[in-house]
Amino acid sequence: MYNQLRRCKEKVKWKNLVWHQSNVPRHSFITWLLLQGRLETKDRVRKWLPGVDMKCVFCQEEESQGHLFFECEYRCVEESVEYGKPVKVTGKLQGLLLRLGFCATVYMVWQERNRRFHGKGSREQVAVWKRVVEDVVDRVRVCKGFKKTKLLRISLNVG
Numbered sequence: 001m002y003n004q005l006r007r008c009k010e011k012v013k014w015k016n017l018v019w020h021q022s023n024v025p026r027h028s029f030i031t032w033l034l035l036q037g038r039l040e041t042k043d044r045v046r047k048w049l050p051g052v053d054m055k056c057v058f059c060q061e062e063e064s065q066g067h068l069f070f071e072c073e074y075r076c077v078e079e080s081v082e083y084g085k086p087v088k089v090t091g092k093l094q095g096l097l098l099r100l101g102f103c104a105t106v107y108m109v110w111q112e113r114n115r116r117f118h119g120k121g122s123r124e125q126v127a128v129w130k131r132v133v134e135d136v137v138d139r140v141r142v143c144k145g146f147k148k149t150k151l152l153r154i155s156l157n158v159g
């Protein structure tokens with residue numbers, strides 16, 4: 001999936017995924033850095049700091065952007081793509097949930113990676129996932145045109 005997103009770079013098809021008015025700006029910025037290949041993961045840091053410990057903070061394999069967000073056992077980016085399915089939402093709400101869920105997941109995984117990298121503790125994966133859902137639901141609540149009953153079902157489904 002990461003490679004598919006990266007290949008879309010030339011066509012800039014991901015533009016609406018990342019830079020949509022309903023997105024959370026901090027989530028969009030980190031996702032934009034990821035899709036540009038500019039997050040300072042250890043594979044990039046190694047280029048100017050040889051000898052850096054390359055171990056992933058989650059699983060001890062070699063850290064790269066592809067690994068961290070799409071291959072690591074801690075990843076939940078691909079799961080976020082399945083986000084709308086358990087509550088059987090369709091149409092605009094499903095598109096909104098997929099977009100917000102993807103960007104929120106990228107942001108939360110990067111935040112958790114940095115928390116662990118800088119020795120500031122760790123959170124269980126389920127806690128990170130709940131933060132993703134809370135951020136997405138909070139954001140959908142301020143978007144016009146979505147019924148509150150569907151949002152309640154989404155909250156209950158993951159809570």
Ligand SMILES: [Zn+2]
Pocket residue numbers: 056057058059060061067068071072073074
């Ligand atoms: Zn890993």
